[in-house]
Amino acid sequence: MLTTSALARTAALVGDPARAGMMAILMDGRARSAAELARGAGIAPQTASGHLAQLTAAGLLTVERQGRHRYHRLASPAVARMLEEIMAVAAGGAGAPGARPVRLGPRDAALREARTCYDHLAGRLAVGMADSMVARGQIELESDGGALTAAGAAFLGGLGVDLDAGEGRRGRRVFCRPCLDWSERRPHIAGVLGAALLRTCLGQGWVRRGEGRAVAVTPGGRVALRRAFSCEAP
Template sequence: MKEGPDIARIGALMGDPARANILGALLSGKALTATELAAEAGITGPTASSHLKKLMEGGLLTQAKQGRHRYFTLAGPEVGAVLEAVMGLAARRGHLRTRTGPKDPAMRAARVCYDHLAGDMAVRIFDSLQARDFLAISKDKGGFGLTEAGSGFVREIGIDLDALTSGRRPLCRVCLDWSERRNHLAGSLGAAFLTHFVDQGWLRREKTGRIVHISPKGQAELKALFPVV
């Protein structure tokens, strides 16, 4: 490709195993220090600094200084969406790493994908919204939008839809779930769902990592709100 976006550079940045581990760690949506990311990637501090510099220069990461520490995050939700999509592609092609232990089933059940929910429960939510005609294809809204009925449903459960639609970020986006290999909901609504469910006490995020625990009450409430039709 002689002209247009340089996907080769992005692919090279993501293709290094250490950098892939760094990016994967930041899919939790939390800001991490270089020391924490070095531990996640299994590399030394100086090596991590070199990788972080490349990811910063490539526009995949941002950093913020607080005291003597530097905290790194993904450069935005679009980076998280690309990472999750690549994970889905790798899973479909059989490029899977060895399972590391009991946390893997929990990762598949519910996890954070940058700022929204992913995993089995997230796919259930998306399927339920679509089956009840709460989502509609919209060419001018990034692929999907809410129907009138969907808008009413979102307001009824206590989410400020006006605040979401006044922002520049797409309200509804689909994100390919790497473990379920089907779509879950991203965009500002996907992020608002995650925040709302945590605030209600239905979900609890682990302090480190991406795993999300669903309380017994949360299981009952979410299954009632998002029945499989």
Template sequence: MSSNAAMAEAASLVGDPARASMLNALMDGRALTATELAGVAGITAQTASGHLAKLSAAGLLAVERQGRHRYHRLATPAVARMLEAIMLVAGSLPPPAQPRRIGPADAAMRNARTCYDHLAGRLGVAIAEAMAARGQVELAPDGGAVTAAGVAFLEGFGIASQAEGSRRAFCRPCLDWSERRHHLAGGLGAALCTRCFELGWVKRVPQSRTVLVTRAGEAGLRQAFGIEFGG
């Protein structure tokens, strides 16, 4: 298949509102059943199964079997990056003649959310900028690196083992669709996200990519990164 045809196929698959809803629900890195994804999209389980089969056949989703259940997840981080890029472009388009009212859920998602396996929104950007300001990471549009100071910080933060190896591949900036600034992706972003969950600094909002900063998180973020971030 030519690159143009492949791009058109991927765009058509993501362009369906129900499929877009299901893909967005998987952006937090979890694996969900067809029934769960049907509920997210507001469609029947039978219709969801048809959509999921198309997404899997195209390589956008991976399927895992566990007992009687089949779980669907995004096939690769590249799929998540594609979806985040589409959100970035969509967020920059002119608003409709009658703008949709932005409710509390949308504000919370812009505040803090997961982007596949890393933190995004104001929280993700704040962490990235704090680490850059302290000289712990060096970020550029085309890549990033963890410095010696960053390695020392990560060791104290409990994720030093994940800083070993190729630091260029480990640290990657990702342009945040709502903040229009960079948050941290790649292995570093995933490690920081996992550690924040382990410490109880953030907690998930059910059936959403939104995360909330806890009281412990407010204190921890202040101490570790020097940022004020109310939940």
């Protein structure tokens, strides 16, 4: 049962700049060592270890062990969704009357075009893909959920998207849902379906991972995505 004290504890954990920085690094879905997260957040390794222990104890992070090495990742898609939604609110300056709009630099502009949101695609590319599927009646997205239609299943099958890979249709995770894109302020596709789309785009060589959360569309991918979704890839 959710209590106000539990809500406050979670908010306090995420609200610390160092912890928020490390969690943002993990938004690309990849696991990282404490040393890597410390460097990325610009803090001392000892400080990072203390923060990571708190986040793990609270169930926001999970630790994977490989031999003598320990790697940290976000504990669940729900944690990633919480962070993405906080980013959307923060980017809009909500709760700060008279605040100046945030001016995004070149790095942020690249993230706005195409990036990973934990295990699915986000940014202008992902929103365009979602818009295309909605317009064609291949997917239905509502504020509280989503559904893949028979036409959508046939379309994705033709692209080679394996909807039964990973957690598949019968896992505990939501199969299809909208995720509010923090930069576009419109939904992209998340859930098992969103993860399957990202796997396909990577596997087909349409996109490749860049630094951090950034995703680059390959020349061949630009052609394939335009043909499949009738949207301009960045």
